[in-house]
Amino acid sequence: MLAGQKDEGRCRRLPKRQARDGGPDRPRRDAKKADAVPEPRMAFGDRRLTSRDVAALAGVSQATVSRVLSGSDLVKESTRQAVLRALETTGYVVNVSARTMRSGRTGVIGVVVTHMTNPFYPELLEALSNAIHASNHRMILWDGRQDGEADAASAIRERAVDSVIFTTATPASRPLREALEQELPVVLVNRSLRGVRCDSVTTDNLAGSRAVARYFIDGGRNYVAAIGGLRGTSTADERLQGFKSGLAGTGKGGATLVATTSVDWSYEEGVRAFNEILESRTVPDAIFCANDVLAFGAMDAARARGFGIPDDIWFAGYDDIAIAGWGAYDLTTIRQPLRPMAEQAVNMALHRLAEPGRAPQRSRLTSELVVRGSTANYASSAVSAAS
Amino acid sequence: MLAGQKDEGRCRRLPKRQARDGGPDRPRRDAKKADAVPEPRMAFGDRRLTSRDVAALAGVSQATVSRVLSGSDLVKESTRQAVLRALETTGYVVNVSARTMRSGRTGVIGVVVTHMTNPFYPELLEALSNAIHASNHRMILWDGRQDGEADAASAIRERAVDSVIFTTATPASRPLREALEQELPVVLVNRSLRGVRCDSVTTDNLAGSRAVARYFIDGGRNYVAAIGGLRGTSTADERLQGFKSGLAGTGKGGATLVATTSVDWSYEEGVRAFNEILESRTVPDAIFCANDVLAFGAMDAARARGFGIPDDIWFAGYDDIAIAGWGAYDLTTIRQPLRPMAEQAVNMALHRLAEPGRAPQRSRLTSELVVRGSTANYASSAVSAAS
DNA sequence: CTGAAAGCGCTTACAG
DNA sequence: CTGAAAGCGCTTACAG
Numbered sequence: 148m149l150a151g152q153k154d155e156g157r158c159r160r161l162p163k164r165q166a167r168d169g170g171p172d173r174p175r176r177d178a179k180k181a182d183a184v185p186e187p188r189m190a191f192g193d194r195r196l197t198s199r200d201v202a203a204l205a206g207v208s209q210a211t212v213s214r215v216l217s218g219s220d221l222v223k224e225s226t227r228q229a230v231l232r233a234l235e236t237t238g239y240v241v242n243v244s245a246r247t248m249r250s251g252r253t254g255v256i257g258v259v260v261t262h263m264t265n266p267f268y269p270e271l272l273e274a275l276s277n278a279i280h281a282s283n284h285r286m287i288l289w290d291g292r293q294d295g296e297a298d299a300a301s302a303i304r305e306r307a308v309d310s311v312i313f314t315t316a317t318p319a320s321r322p323l324r325e326a327l328e329q330e331l332p333v334v335l336v337n338r339s340l341r342g343v344r345c346d347s348v349t350t351d352n353l354a355g356s357r358a359v360a361r362y363f364i365d366g367g368r369n370y371v372a373a374i375g376g377l378r379g380t381s382t383a384d385e386r387l388q389g390f391k392s393g394l395a396g397t398g399k400g401g402a403t404l405v406a407t408t409s410v411d412w413s414y415e416e417g418v419r420a421f422n423e424i425l426e427s428r429t430v431p432d433a434i435f436c437a438n439d440v441l442a443f444g445a446m447d448a449a450r451a452r453g454f455g456i457p458d459d460i461w462f463a464g465y466d467d468i469a470i471a472g473w474g475a476y477d478l479t480t481i482r483q484p485l486r487p488m489a490e491q492a493v494n495m496a497l498h499r500l501a502e503p504g505r506a507p508q509r510s511r512l513t514s515e516l517v518v519r520g521s522t523a524n525y526a527s528s529a530v531s532a533a534s
Numbered sequence: 535m536l537a538g539q540k541d542e543g544r545c546r547r548l549p550k551r552q553a554r555d556g557g558p559d560r561p562r563r564d565a566k567k568a569d570a571v572p573e574p575r576m577a578f579g580d581r582r583l584t585s586r587d588v589a590a591l592a593g594v595s596q597a598t599v600s601r602v603l604s605g606s607d608l609v610k611e612s613t614r615q616a617v618l619r620a621l622e623t624t625g626y627v628v629n630v631s632a633r634t635m636r637s638g639r640t641g642v643i644g645v646v647v648t649h650m651t652n653p654f655y656p657e658l659l660e661a662l663s664n665a666i667h668a669s670n671h672r673m674i675l676w677d678g679r680q681d682g683e684a685d686a687a688s689a690i691r692e693r694a695v696d697s698v699i700f701t702t703a704t705p706a707s708r709p710l711r712e713a714l715e716q717e718l719p720v721v722l723v724n725r726s727l728r729g730v731r732c733d734s735v736t737t738d739n740l741a742g743s744r745a746v747a748r749y750f751i752d753g754g755r756n757y758v759a760a761i762g763g764l765r766g767t768s769t770a771d772e773r774l775q776g777f778k779s780g781l782a783g784t785g786k787g788g789a790t791l792v793a794t795t796s797v798d799w800s801y802e803e804g805v806r807a808f809n810e811i812l813e814s815r816t817v818p819d820a821i822f823c824a825n826d827v828l829a830f831g832a833m834d835a836a837r838a839r840g841f842g843i844p845d846d847i848w849f850a851g852y853d854d855i856a857i858a859g860w861g862a863y864d865l866t867t868i869r870q871p872l873r874p875m876a877e878q879a880v881n882m883a884l885h886r887l888a889e890p891g892r893a894p895q896r897s898r899l900t901s902e903l904v905v906r907g908s909t910a911n912y913a914s915s916a917v918s919a920a921s
Numbered sequence: 922c923t924g925a926a927a928g929c930g931c932t933t934a935c936a937g
Numbered sequence: 938c939t940g941a942a943a944g945c946g947c948t949t950a951c952a953g
Contacts, residue, residue, distance in 0.1 A: 197929095197930055197931085198930070198931070199930080199931095207939080207940085208939065208940045208941075209930090209931085209940090210932080210933080210939075210940060210941080210942095211938090211939065211940075213931065213932060213933085214932090214933095214938095214939090216931095217932080221938060221939080222938070222939085223938055223939085226938080226939080240688070240691040240692050241692055241930090241931080242635075242692065242693050242929085242930050242931070243689075243692040243693055243694040244631045244632075244634035244635045244640065244693060244694075244929085244930085244931090245631075245635055245929070245930035245931035245932090245945090246930080246931055246932080247631035247931090247945090248629075248631045248632055248635055248929090248930080248931070248932095248944095248945045248946065248947085249930085249931050249932045249933080249944080249945055250931085250932065250933095250945090251945080253631065255674070255694075263656045263659060263660045263663070264653070264656045264657055264660055264856060266651070266653060266656070268656070269650045269651050269653070269655070269656045270651055272650060272675075273650045273651055273677060276650070276675065276676070276677045276680075277677065277680060280676075280677070280680060280681075280682070280685070285674050285676075285685075285689065285694065286674060286675050286676075287642070287672050287673060287674050287675075288659075288663065288673050288674075288675045289663075289667075289672075289673075290660065290663045290664065290667070293663075293664060293667060294667075295667070298667070298672075301627070302630075302672065304627040305627050305628055305629065305630040306629050306630055306631060307630040307631075307672065414856070414860055418861075443860060443862070444860075446862075447860060447861030447862050448861070450861065450862075451861055469651060469801070470857070473801055473830060473831075473834060474805075474834030474835070474837065474838055475830070475833070475834050475837075475862035475863065476862065584945095584946055584947085585946070585947070586946080586947095594923080594924085595923065595924045595925075596924090596946090596947085597923075597924060597925080597926095597948080597949080598922090598923065598924075600946095600947065600948060600949085601922095601923090601948090601949095603947095604948080608922060608923080609922070609923085610922055610923085613922080613923080628946090628947080629945085629946050629947070631945085631946085631947090632929090632945070632946035632947035632948090633946080633947055633948075634929090634947090635928095635929045635930065635931085635945090635946080635947070635948095636928080636929055636946085636947050636948045636949080637929090637947085637948065637949095638929080
């Protein structure tokens with residue numbers, strides 16, 4: 148149903164069949180070739196069936212086979228049937244690169260992920276994979292480190308993919324910026340880039356983290372701290388900002404805010420940041436962490452120091468990855484709507500392919516607060532964090 | 535360095551440059567075209583630079599440009615320089631599908647993953663991604679559920695990928711079996727398939743789980759239980775078998791072995807399995823879980839029932855995913871060598887492309903026992919599990 | 922060392 | 938409704 152990809156998309160799955168011996172009446176491709184022509188290298192078997200072979204068997208032109216394949220309605224029903232039969236008996240499979248060369252569409256969408264092993268990303272990735280395949284595309288995946296961003300941008304230029312979805316947008320990313328300047332078809336998901344107009348899908352980080360702050364205050368917390376994410380990323384900045392704004396005027400926040408700029412949003416950084424908070428002065432009675440994984444690290448560090456959760460300290464995270472629901476953490480957090488995010492991102496990518504000149508779209512989705520045992524359970528769970 | 539992919543591989547990264555206006559002397563493609571020819575649809579911009587344009591600028595034939603691009607040594611140095619200059623000023627980028635159509639190589643390796651959100655797979659996936667990109671290929675990723683296996687096999691037939699690496703091999707998988715029967719270039723990693731000859735990389739699950747059993751016994755455990763993985767998969771079967779064999783003759787195992795056949799190797803199954811064990815009779819004093827995630831579930835279930843770890847019950851897992859090292863679990867487990875597994879798998883894939891007829895290769899790597907706080911720390915960590 | 926030319930396997934106007 | 942033909946942009950013998 149998505150725009151821009153219908154009949155010119157990737158091949159439709161044809162009925163497969165043992166393609167090895169298509170019967171004696173199937174013209175062997177070799178037989179038609181002039182003797183001088185060398186055999187092309189083949190990866191396996193000796194099959195290499197083209198639509199011309201199918202046409203010969205069906206007694207029609209190759210063009211007609213192509214029309215049947217693409218679902219054209221310019222084909223007489225009886226002809227179509229004959230072609231379908233030939234397709235079936237030969238076990239013909241389209242050659243994607245030939246199709247791509249003609250149509251200009253690869254049927255492939257790229258995805259760049261930076262920290263595949265941060266459990267948030269596999270969850271997002273799974274949602275993206277589902278959305279991409281649902282739209283009848285395939286997905287090329289890059290690791291954002293290891294030059295993945297640059298290669299993803301190259302892949303667009305090389306026409307190896309139709310479009311690329313970036314799940315991480317660091318301001319420092321040259322390849323991304325260049326891709327955007329050249330107006331390559333790119334979508335940002337989960338993060339946005341300051342001052343850059345491009346298609347993006349984000350969630351309302353300000354509202355989400357503000358909801359956490361209010362929840363802490365409403366719960367009677369008095370000395371509240373925060374562990375920030377990677378400074379400079381839109382998610383980290385917004386979540387810290389939203390949290391501070393939720394605390395504003397309450398006098399509960401103080402200057403305890405610790406940002407983990409160093410490396411990433413990892414468990415280890417959560418441990419480190421918690422210990423850093425402890426060094427400062429008063430022990431906080433509630434800590435907001437800019438993502439769940441940081442919270443896990445901080446919680447384990449707190450327990451290692453003998454603090455009770457939530458008796459001594461409340462913890463809240465962000466993302467609601469599956470582990471947040473596990474008994475060991477049972478973490479109050481903000482749930483991001485991954486499926487809608489992924490679907491919208493893929494939609495945007497396809498829309499832009501269909502209409503390259505359209506104005507950049509920005510979508511911002513709402514998240515919800517999920518209350519669990521890492522905070523006193525005074526409120527019911529799943530409160531919308533809509534501002 | 536890997537075989538089968540050198541100059542016919544994916545494009546080499548050419549120096550990029552603002553490709554939009556290559557200067558007045560660069561022949562505009564449009565100008566050369568007969569008026570009647572319709573404009574091809576273009577995804578963005580109006581650039582569409584071919585090697586022919588580069589040739590014109592360099593004053594050579596298109597074939598010579600192609601030779602320079604492919605690193606042929608059949609080019610005079612001064613000619614090469616002229617072409618390189620033209621390449622530079624035009625910002626030419628190869629068209630991958632045209633190259634693929636001629637060369638028969640896509641430069642893409644497929645990967646099928648079944649449970650992307652089980653943290654083991656992102657770790658394996660990251661290793662595969664690194665290995666694939668290191669060999670100058672790109673990676674198409676499929677979710678094994680959602681028809682991913684079937685589509686991956688189709689992708690080989692459609693020549694959209696050169697080869698596919700399956701990280702999950704269920705005996706029930708039709709698409710996989712058919713692909714193997716048709717001798718499509720496929721590699722199995724982490725699991726093998728009974729009675730099927732094909733390239734595969736596994737680890738020695740028998741030795742690994744036997745090491746856990748011995749470790750339990752040596753630690754004086756008396757009533758030992760196990761939580762199995764998805765029955766029918768080679769990893770689950772081997773781990774259970776190895777564990778039993780390690781217990782054989784000690785009288786410590788009993789019939790408590792609980793296999794979670796139902797759904798998957800998930801946290802929830804770990805919880806369920808632990809509770810099932812409790813119902814049976816004596817509480818075990820050590821439980822081996824067929825992967826780490828099952829162990830996390832079982833440990834949380836145990837704690838919820840008030841059991842101490844390791845005071846009341848020891849736990850051991852399998853895989854050594856990152857979470858196993860987190861404070862909340864601190865899990866003794868068997869570490870799988872992901873990087874070598876991934877590298878060997880990619881190597882096998884490339885070797886088979888280079889030499890389709892070669893005999894199937896099987897590689898079996900050694901894992902090691904990593905001792906942590908979920909068991910009494912009587913032995914030093916990182917003991918090789920080599921039988 | 923270089924160019925002209927064939928051809929990879931499709932899609933798509935164009936002309937019936 | 939159908940076929941003949943052009944052409945997508947490369948690679949690679951072949952003939953100098």
